[in-house]
Amino acid sequence: MISLREVGKVYPVHSSAASRIAALWAKLRGVPHAASEFRALDGISFDVRRGESTALVGVNGAGKSTLLKVIAGVAKASSGTVAIHGRVGALLELGAGFHPEYTGSENIALACALMGLSPARTREHQEAIVAFADIGAHIDQPVKHYSSGMVIRLGFAIATALTPDVLITDEVLSVGDESFQRKCIAWMENYLEQGGTLLLCSHSMYHVQKLCRQAIWIEAGRARLIGDAFEVTRQYLAWHDERTAQSRKLQPGAAAAGGGSIYQVRSMRLNDMHSEEPVLVPEGGTLVVSGSVYSPDDRIPQIAVGVVKLDGTPVAGCYSEMDGFTLHRQEPQLYTYTLTLPCLPLLPGAYVARSHAMDPEGMRMFDHVELRFDVAGVSRETGICKLEHAWS
Template sequence: MNAPLVQARGLGKAYPKVHRNADRLRALARLLFGAATGERHDVLSGVNLDVVRGESLGLIGENGAGKSTLLKLITGVLTPSCGSVRVNGTIGALLELGAGFHPEYSGRDNIAMAGALYGLEGADLRARIPDIIAFADIGDYIDEPVKHYSSGMVVRLGFAVIASLKPDLLVTDEVLAVGDESFQKKCVRWIDQYLAGGGTLILVSHSMYYVQKLCRHACWLRDGKVERYGDVFDVTQAYLAYHERKAAPVPARAEVARAGYEFSVLGVALNGVDTETPLPLEFGATLRVGIRIRSRDGRVPSVALGIVRADGTPVYGVGSEMDGATLEPGADGDYVGEVEFADLPLLPGSYTVRVHPLDPEGVRLFDTVERGIIVRGASREFGLVRLAHRWLPGAAARER
């Protein structure tokens, strides 16, 4: 029981580059007579992964990041080019639509075939067929050839087979998205029960909703490598922030040489730390922004401060002049100020703090300095900030 259910070490997969037909012949000769490998194209490399029993892991990443390849390696459909992967238990896999169903045969025949592929025999299989058919809930179509099925029906049937098998490890590749609302709910309910009963899940999905709902951990694959692995909320937030950054326009900085500024930012410290790396922060923690500004001609600057989400959506902005605060003279003729956000209500995710020095009148804006913060926490709320709210008791009584 102590050994992980899935153990991958240095796992990699490379496909041979086959441009011309002669390459196929050359590849064959190489494989048969064991010469050096030819040109290859890495889709996955150096993946280390441990999945223990009872774990639920979400695999996320962009298209082509290697998620499906990793699943296929785990299920044994693909052979690794390097490294190894071991699974100490039975696997039920739903890779893509209609995994292994034969289009000419009826749903019933395909259930029997799929059962055989998973090692189900005679009486045992016959006993389960009614349950499988009931779970799939596709009516009379069960006796029609699978080629007449809609894609949703194929997934229903596939999921029903797996649900009946109760494998040690369930592997699904973006299949929930195909079923209709009620079937999705049924699947999610089943997976919940399956996990509660000690089952293990590896789920590939582009829906962060499902990943956060069903998985405790997440693994973000990027260009065939593990970019990040850990708590599902941390990883999915980092992944979403990455997409937001990708979508955001490149910030146009340094339009004017900074030396020429009348006022320039010397430093911005978040909770006392002044670095370019984002500051991790628990949800609801206190954020202090310390600002140090140089004034070229000795006038007292004012300062504006804003928080934006990683994609540039503004969350909140305020200026010292609005609050009636003034910066205090510090050492070396600089001006310093510190702002505190107690119980920061930002929802988990990545944000940027922007600091701009302004002239004393608060009209002209000079420099811009940004610092990242990452708010961590397990929350499935939507939006940017938590609005204070409460659920009132006795609503029914008032309605009467």
């Protein structure tokens, strides 16, 4: 249904009115004009087959909306090819395609005419469109007086009136109220069950996971990751957590290698792996944290092991002193520990395990070392941990 190959989109950047006029004059004369450029899209390629649901995720300004405009035919690609097969229904910018001075009813008639419907067929669909939009008497008021929620209600009702072969939506569910969101989701789910093709742009990972099987992570105009919706959203959320992390990150072995007057974590491993890459733990799997602690006075130290989200949100902590565990003496001034966390109840996402060296009394905490691990799985549950539960 949708096929993109090396699609790029470039916009000229003008710093002044004189620069814009010079560019326009050069274009009218058919001569090249040197100007700065902004590359909104760069070499994007992917396919969306009939009946598939695909989401675009990424930060504001990544190029998602520009990509949707190119696919919908609103903007022309500067390079590459775009092939669309079938009728497209697109709901892009808020109020796009509406005449602000026309009433809701008049805009329905205008939109249907632009879609090629005769006046008779427009009248057939108008009642269903008005009912779906559910904006009451405002349907006979000029659109310029509508709230953003009313505009998106009417736009979605029009875009879906003829059940398009491909539906393209840009942040539709972020504007409407709760009841309208539920109505949209129900319509989309029914649309997909009947073999429709959906291309959705959203900042809600819940909606992405609920409605889409494939996701594309757009970053700086490029496709950073394409794949299963749950895997892409997991990595995207982990990247967000990493961006907002405020805690100081130390690599294994960051503590001083020799001597010292404080208790230090000398080494740390997750599931007995030495890789610098995040350790992957399946949902409900086992996490084993092990390592060694340096004791300057050769007294048996204590160890604290904690788990936090990548953004620093605490999850849980375990203390050897509280549990009555004694670290093992491997050699003079060096003690080892192993902590096993079976049946890990964490939801899919990115986490950090931290080992904190403590004095023998368990009163003071010294340096720490931390390692990242990712919990892999498919779940739309929210929060941090998975609670055992039963409905009745």
